[in-house]
Amino acid sequence: MTVVALDTARSSPPDEDWGAALCAIAEQQDRAAFARLFGHFAPRVKRYLMQAGSPEAQAEELAQEALAAVWRKAALFDPAQAAASTWIFSIARHLRVDALRRRAGLQADEDFDFDALAGDGPAADDQLHAEQLATRLRGALAQLPREQQQVLHLSYFDDEPHPRIATLLGIPLGTVKSRMRLAVAQLRRLMDC
Known part of the structure; x- marks a missing residue:
């Protein structure tokens, strides 16, 4: 198996369907x-x-x-605890940490300062900037017409391609x-203010 490039043109089911898929696998x-x-x-991933x-x-x-582990451990997935995507990405993150430990030549029982590992998330100032930008973006989105x-x-949150959106909304x-x-142009204007 090989991981192929992300194809954003393909339609993908919402997260609830991934939970059902995991249950079917299990x-x-x-x-x-x-x-x-x-x-x-x-x-x-x-x-x-x-x-x-x-x-x-x-x-x-x-x-x-990570995906092989998903196949083997699908029975451990609990949709009441987490979304399928969260569960899958957690497996990948744990595998990455294990790989870092192996690469550093550390054993599991050695003292290791995990706080010294670079965090997966952005730096504090980057995170603050991102939060401020997200707040501005939510405000700008709220000013758009409902159709937009x-x-x-x-498109952006549900990752639906344009033809599928047209079908879902019953519009050309x-x-x-x-x-x-129009929505993107309006958002740019609102965000530049």
């Missing part, structure tokens, strides 16, 4: 559900690992290892694209 060892889950999450500082080859290997908010949400594809273009 209960019936459903290979089709696993193939869909692998196709969706493997490139995202690889990208996450690379952004966290893993070299591409190691990120590829860890992403495959709808297409932005479906050109209207979806026009609303997207």
Whole structure:
């Protein structure tokens, strides 16, 4: 298996469907559900690992290892505890930490200052800036017409392609694209103020 590049044009089910896919894998060892889950999450996990500082080859290997662990441990997934994506990314993160330990030549029983490890998250000033930007963006989004908010949400938050948005909303594809273009232009104006 190889992790392929992220294909944003393909439609993907919402997170609830991934929980159902994990249950199908756990209960019936459903290979089709696993193939869909692998196709969706493997490139995202690889990208996450690379952004966290893993070299591409190691990120590829860890992403495959994480998804193999998902197959083996699907019965441990509890949808009441976490979303499927959270559970999968937690597995990947733990594998990355284990790889860092191995690379440093440390044993599990040695004293190790985990606080000395570089954090996966952004620096405090970057995080503050991101939070301020997010607050401004939410305010700007709230000023958009409902129709524009709808297409932005479906496209950017639900990762739906434009043709699927057109189908969901029952509007022509050109209207979806026009609303997207207008919404993005309006957001730029509002954010520049």
